[in-house]
Amino acid sequence: MPPTGTAKILAAGISAVAVGGLGGFVLGRSTSDPRRSASHTPFVVHADQKDGLQPAATQTALAPYNPQNKTVAPMPGGVAPDLSVGPHRVGEIMKHGFPTTDTVRSRSDYVLAYDRKNRTALWVAEHLTAERLKDRTKVSRSGCDFKDDPSIHPYFRSTNEDYFRSGFDRGHLAAAGNHWINQESMDETFYLSNISPQVGVGFNRDAWNKLEQYARFKTKSCSNVYVLTGPLYLPSMLEDGKTYVKYQVIGMSNVAVPTHFFKALLCQSPSGEYHLETYVMPNKAIDDKIPLQAFQVPPDTIERSAGFLLFEGLPRTAVKTVNGKKT
Structure with a gap:
């Protein structure tokens, strides 16, 4: 099924695409290869569309990270979560699999994979619970400074x-508001490896912020919310009728300005059931009247464009709904 253009996303939503893509997400995986079917039809960019979603090669399955070679047992619904921070959190945050394993950095309360070519993250993973999101009186955002990531080679x-005078905000991928657990965790969200150039008014400070708030809101009804966030660079058709991947770069480092951003929410109910919601937003000012549901896309829309799989360590049969529709 052809992808939906940005204009269509903003004007009429993507409900038709979501319905069609849901079947591909669930039925496009055979018993021998649960991630992809050989007969799966790739996305095709049509001439009457302004942007599209590129097919991506099949990714090899990755085993979930296992610190000290110990098995990380799933957390049953309703059990109070571990509120500590540190390297051992990697197993809990990433228990449903790593999208990629190149240039992975584990912070005290989130994990990311860095894109050295584009100077921003490929993806950032978080694990949210209601208890971990409680505002801590000793934690302050006002004293946090954006800073270079010393773990990344200076090149x-x-x-x-x-970012100075670029016209773009330094937009968080792992939102600072998700990490009130202690000051170190809050400070670490200000590493520039966790930042992407985002349009300020209408996006970073408005529509994108609403999506971040919504992810936190989900913890009120869900025991665990696993969040994957990242940039996308989607093709668009130009005046000559040809399709190009075109994006701006800023600064002496040529930091890539994503055309879109995605966010995937894997929500576990108190009874242990999983529900998946996946969103793509254009990096532009968005009308405040457009509901978040208008930006929901089939999961494979993100996977084919980003070049990796979402929550690969979780069997798809365990996901009861995708974007509110039963699987």
Whole structure:
């Protein structure tokens, strides 16, 4: 099924695409290869569309990270979560699989994979619970400073100078508001490896912020919310009738400005059931009247464009609904 263009997303939503893509997400996986079917039809960019979603090669399954070679047992619904932070959190945050394993960095309360070419993250993973999101009186955002990530080679880092007078906000991928657990966790969200250039008014400060707030809101009814966030660089058709992947770069480091951003929410109910919601938003000012549901897309829309699979360690049969529709 052809992808939906940005104009169509903003004007009429993507409910038709979601219905069609849901079948591909669930039925396009055979028993021998649960991730992809050889007969699965790739996305095709049609001439009358302004942007599209590129097919991506099949990714090899990755085993969930296992610290100290110990098995990370699933957390049953309703059990109070571990509120500590540190390297051992990797197994809990990533228990449903790593999308990729290149240039992975584990912070005290989130995990990311860094894109050295584009100077921003490929994806960022978080694990949210109601208890972990409680505002801590000793934690302050006001004293946090955006800073270079010293774990990234200087050749491939983004810097504050790259953003200076660029016209773009330094937009969080792992939202600062998700990490009130302690000051260190809050501070670490300000590493520039966790930042992407985002349009400010209408996007970072408005529509994208609403989606971040919605992810936190889900913890009120869900025992666990696993969040994957990242940039996308989607093709568009130009005046010559040809399709190009075109995006701006900023600063001396040529930091890529994503055309779109995705966010995937894997929500576990108190009874242990999983429900998946997946969103793509254009990196532009968005009308405040457009509901978040208008930006829901089939999961494979993100997977084919990003080049990796979402929550690969979780069997798809365990997901009861996708974007509110039964699987």
